[in-house]
Amino acid sequence: MSLLSKSFILTLVTLLITLLLLPKAASYLLSSVLRSIGWSIKKKTNARREIILARVRAEEEEFRSKQAKSSPRTAAEDEDWEKVDNSALGNAGNGKPGDDEWDGIIGFFHPFCNAGGGGERVLWEAVRATQKRWPKATCVVYTGDHDVSKAAMLERVNTRFNIQLHPPTVVLLYLSTRKYVLSSMYPYMTLLGQSLGSLIVAYDAFNLLVPDVFIDTMGYAFTLAFSKLLFPSVPTGAYVHYPTISTDMLESLDDKTGLKGVNAGAGTGWKGYAKRKYWIAFARLYGWVGGKVDVVMCNSSWTSAHIKSLWGPSRKRNNKVAYKEPTVIFPPTAVRELASSIQVDLESERKTREPTILYIAQFRPEKNHPLILRSFARFLNHRKKNQNNNSQPTPRLILIGSVRHSSPDETHIYNLRLLAHELRIRDHTTFLCDASWPTILSHLRTASVGANAMWNEHFGICVVEYQAAGLISVVHDSGGPKEDIVVDLGDGATGFHASTEEEFSAAFEAALALPEEEKVAMRLRARKSAQRFTEEEFWEKWIGEVEKLIGMRKEQK
Structure with missing residues (x-):
């Protein structure tokens, strides 16, 4: 065994003993270390942030110049955007007009944004609504789709979903570690493997740019807790399409009909017993992670009920005064x-x-x-x-x-x-x-x-x-x-x-x-x-929730 391996094992054992014997001290120490790492990442990426914002301003000027020479948008497009604006302004949560001058960066964590499914429709509709409510904000999408340029991506969004975005304020940042969230990487303990793998991908994302607001729109809840530990001042939001674990999944282990998903009837024998215990333990960990999320949005009543059950206790403990139940925001449909x-x-x-x-x-x-x-x-x-x-x-x-x-x-x-x-x-x-x-x-x-x-x-x-x-x-x-x-x-x-x-x-x-x-x-x-x-229903509710996140960010400054 190499000296490096021995050193790593000794460090790991020491950390485990510390966590077991001195949980509060270990928690404080770990929190301090993670905040220091977050401070270092933010300092390191400040220069890239300025470059990105300068590029956005340059693209905005070029876009407006081209737009002035071409024909204006169609009446139908203007009508769509007017409806977004009308539903958004005055929805600041206090009855007063909202501040559409906010010019921060909202990071959307969606490594597979070119997948073309319902989750991607939600992402791009969310970006569209955000752009119109906060026209000076920059929408950064962390993606692993290296083979697709921004122009090609926005063209596909228009072709597949009939969603037209404002190109200058959309920024794609390309991840190099997306493979770590692929299920094929983890033949065993897939849920835990992908969840821990998402931390690697999130670390990659933060080293590209630390946003002012961080939103996961794909279901990687562990990245939100990681963000909160690294950057306490960055508000986090989750749009949950499907809980990573649920009581229905546990019940499916005992299903004898084979109708309840890919794990139906997998609870028999010692392997089934181990799987059940592993899922129960993971559910507790998943619940702790959910307690770190500031704003939770769910796509359906079914998802909301499960998220309340899994994340509710932890979120109530962490937000005894400000706790709010998940908001159901049905996905937008044409x-x-x-x-x-x-x-x-x-x-x-x-x-x-x-x-x-x-x-x-x-x-x-x-x-x-x-x-x-x-x-x-x-x-x-x-x-x-x-x-x-x-x-x-x-x-x-x-x-x-x-x-x-x-x-x-x-x-x-x-x-x-x-x-x-x-x-x-x-x-x-x-x-x-x-x-x-x-x-x-x-x-x-x-x-x-x-x-x-x-x-x-x-x-x-x-x-x-x-x-x-x-x-x-x-x-x-x-x-x-x-x-x-x-x-x-x-x-x-x-x-x-x-x-x-x-x-x-x-x-x-x-x-x-x-x-x-x-x-x-x-x-x-x-x-x-x-x-x-309708899309309008989605826009109005989405803007209301993001308004909360931006309000938290303003309070941090």
Whole structure:
């Protein structure tokens, strides 16, 4: 054993003994050391901060110069921004107009900002709302997408989500350590490995730039606690899409049906016992981490309930006077655009709608595409046995989703294509990877049914898109789609719930077999329900929460 290894082990053992025997003294010592490291990082990055801000000012001047020579923005764009401004100003929390002159830096921690999923839509809508509320602020996104320039990234955001951003005040800082949050790095104890790995990535981010406000929009809560320990004056915010651990995950270990996620039934034997103990211990650690977050936002009622349970006790202890429960901010969806561009009435039902089932979801295992493929195959087989349906067009299944290239996603979609071939539904199934927004819009206009098969989907932006486009939803009977979206608001059903292959198959058949008048009535009820999830609703609530963070930052100075 080398001298260096012996020294490291001795230091580690000494630290552990100190923590056990003198917890308060060790905590104070550790806190002091981390603050010293934070002070050093901030001092070291001050020069880069000035360079970044100078570059932002230069780009702003160049942008305005080009804008003056070109045509002004369209009336529709101006109307969008006016609505953001109207909802934001005067929302400072004290009834007085807010200060839109704040020119600090807001750091968004989102290492996979080019993934093209619902989480990325939230990120970029958050950046858009922040830009309009605080036009002089700089929005820094910490990303690991080295192969994408800022111009290409913003173009993709516009193409995929129809979100137009103000380029000068968007800054991408490229991380060199993103691999440490990949699940493939940790074949065992993946949750803990990724969480600790996120600290390495966060350290990388802070060494690029220390922001004035730090917000995690991807689910790496450990980075927020790390930020608070290094930089106590930097307010932290979390937009939680999905709790890293939950009581539902623990319950899934005892599931014998195989329907509750990728860990269903994994609680048997000594390995299952060890996994359960490990998850319980991790949940306690996760709860402690959540206690360090200043402002917590959740994307659904389901997520909020779990975060209250996990983070609530620790946050109450740390903020006995100022404690506030998580704010539910539903993810933004292009409800208005979909409603205005897609017709829902008897005429469109007869001329435009086709017997097509649409599933919009990233091509990842947790989205459970195999369940939809098997359910569709069962539905087609049952349909073939019904002689009365032979004269009608054969229904189609269209799967649309983003794929993280050079990742397991590519293998996953290859296996899905093989499964479609084995189920003999290949001729009736279409896979579309990384489709543009106009392509998605086209399929939303012509499809009849929208599906979602993920167990405990945290929210389900695609389900809201289905509703806004007038599709009849068939969703998993759990999570956000069940609790928040596909609900009866008093007028009648807005879709169907299912859990098993048999239930999904029956729901597809029931949805497509509805009489025209009933189909149109359900589509209109769904569209009305979708009005709860507009971009404007998101902007207003997002700005209100970020206002709190900026207020904390001002108080620190």
